[in-house]
Amino acid sequence: MQNRTPDQDPAEMSHIFPRHSKLNAPVAVSGDGCYLIDKSGKRYLDGSGGAAVSCLGHGDRVVIDAIKAQLDTLAFAHTGFFTSEPAEELADLLIEHAPAGLDRVYLVSGGSEAAEAAIKLARQYFVEKGEPERGKLIARKQSYHGNTIGALSAGGNEWRRSQFGPLLLDVSHIDPCYEYRLREEGESLEDYGQRAAQALEDEILRLGPDTVMAFMAEPVVGATAGALVPAPGYFERIRAICDQYGVLLILDEVMCGMGRTGSLFACEQDGVVPDIVCIAKGLGAGYQPIGAMLCTAEIYETIAQGTGFFQHGHTYVGHPAAAAGGLAVVTALLERNLIPRVQTKGETLHERLVERFGQHPHVGDIRGRGLFRGIELVRDRESKAPFDPSQGIAGQIKKAAFEAGLICYPMSGTIDGRRGDHILLAPPFIIEDAQIDELIDKLDTAIASVL
Template sequence: MSHVFPRHCHVQLPTAVGGEGVWLIDSDGKRYLDGSGGAAVSCLGHGDAEVTGAIKAQLDRLAFAHTGFLTSEPAEALADLLIRHAPGDLDRVYFVSGGSEATEAAIKLARQYWVEKGQPQRSRLIARRQSYHGNTIGALSAGGNAWRRQQFGPLLLDVSHIAPCYEYRDRADGETAEDYGIRAAEALRTEIERLGPDTVMAFMAEPVVGATAGAVPPAPGYYRRIREICDEYGILLILDEVMCGMGRTGTLFACEQDGIAPDILCIAKGLGAGYQPVGAMLCSRAIYEAIAQGSGFFQHGHTYIGHPVATAAGLAVLRAILGRDLLAQVRDRGETLHSALQARLGQHPHVGDIRGRGLFRGIEIVEDRASKAPFDPQRKVAAALKKAAFARGLICYPMSGTIDGRTGDHILLAPPFIITEAEIGMLVDRLAGAMDEVLGVAA
């Protein structure tokens, strides 16, 4: 009997014992194509010798030094490399152990910034419905997924949530994509005015929405207008790239493709590629200087921030992404994956939308293509698809609640950047087989 507290108490999981490239291997020898990189984590695949070598070498030198007393060489080197490639005026890196910690730190930094600036009345955070920013209390408060929030409602912070930028469902007939993008962005202005402009501290969003909506990219012009509105009202823009960043969409930082830069940016998942738990919050020079020239102390911290072994892993991963020209490969293989999905599933009677950027792709499942009507949640379509794909040796990331946290289903795909064209073919074949089993064979 296991004494591990699992994610689900009534599911018996196989035991992973090995990994090679895009494949995971269980204790019975069965191989699984890691079509979602776990949860968009394993960007370099499994068993990367350079990364494991860097971790081993760091362990031989130094395993741990608390950042209340000392910094470390890998933390300094990783921060330098991140800032060298970061967009806009991002200038400082605050290391954490994962995505929830990164977004939690971002919320607290935004608040402290305004306190240090002499505007303590700015305490309101605006985020979006159908977003996911993590599972700690602050991060969950910022997230806009009704199902994830429901039972913890009495504990959550008072965060405002505006409509997402969700072109497939919300763009009106006859409306151009650009016009829709601007209209969706203007919801931020409306909410700022409703709350009172001098009470708002920040707006938080995922550039490409991941887990809760299935790789939903922004409409053209959306983020440019968001940036303009934030500047107009003097509020901070926090971008959560925990899932979509670090090359996943084809550029190192996802926001590069929208031609903007945030004031605070959160990364994790692909930064450590699964080799170590590591994340980071990046902030602008202006935010850092407000703290440095004020109290001089960010009232925050965790024991393992800036961990030498974790940052050594992150440094090796980032060097691999940049040095092996993997960003170009993500763009190329992303188009291959998208084309393969369109060819095999584009006319499937229960596929409403195939979307995403790079190797971050989502498939929205519908009961009826014409009306976009979702399946009844009681059918548990996402869970059935996950089980059927897993039985075929494919790990993918189906989720329910796509539309409003309760209805709708999607499949998220985020394979390692090293996936070959042949392996993309296997992924699509196995996924199509699972969909035929669960939804009925496509006509």
């Protein structure tokens, strides 16, 4: 075993395969509330919760102790043989607070797994229902549903998909509900929402209504479009179209769910109930890898009264320690009144963003819900023209913010997978007003240094 000296560059001896080999990441050694601390002692304000994960912040003793207690009792029992108490309790708690109609919980280890499970369940549901001709999935451009092949196929971000094209499933993609870019002059928000939703019916009719199994969408689009909020009435019309043609509605709340937008399930604010919903990230708050797919009783009973076997699974689904962590996190969200706090602190964050950047010559749109906020950057506010992709604006801002002691989530390709830049903010739900001010100041420093 190699021993590293305290001052040695970890990249010189590391055998880790990093996300980016040209970036020399510092070593994180501890967390303290809304901050992460590296080996040198530098503190970073976690303004994006990693990737909208750390909703409770870092070092929550209640969650940590719950996981430790579970490990002392039972670390692992394969779900091919057993269920476990924390898994059962977590499922009960989720269904108790889920939109009416959702009835069953399939635990997994992350968002990509939840999306894969949702797609496969939709297909098996129709096979067991006697409609095997239904196998087509419709999703949206500029969406992100995960990095496994099925989830990546459903995602509509061309930059992430391009080199894997020959491996991907044949999934149809319609335009997102993106009023900043796609609403026409003089068109009301409500009218635009109806027009955007009509694209789903048009695509169902083009493919053939009897061939479509599901439509998949994020209620509030996260990583690829920067907290893109739907127009009023959009999802109500989407739900009606799905019902009209017998198509399942799959909502991906991996990033925007679990309180992030101001309600435990993001779809609550749009007045719709999906047939299947995917959650992760905030479900474990970073303390354990966990995700879940929830479905209606009707879908579950179709499988249960048919083969009885969902032909899917992973080794660590329903892991007891992960379930114990998830149970502690959801309990904390509910019992500490953190979701109402997301609403109030989210408004504070939005107000501060508008005050500082609302008239910035390179800020085109500030959007989002709760503590899930996005800033779309433009070269010119009047024309909404984006920066040239070769400038790498998002990457530069990410680096500058990190140097200033702020973790945020800038991304490029906002418009079409290639053009456009945005910054996504998703701080811990425990953030205080003084830390919101710190976030704004450090973000301002980063944007000014780049633009």
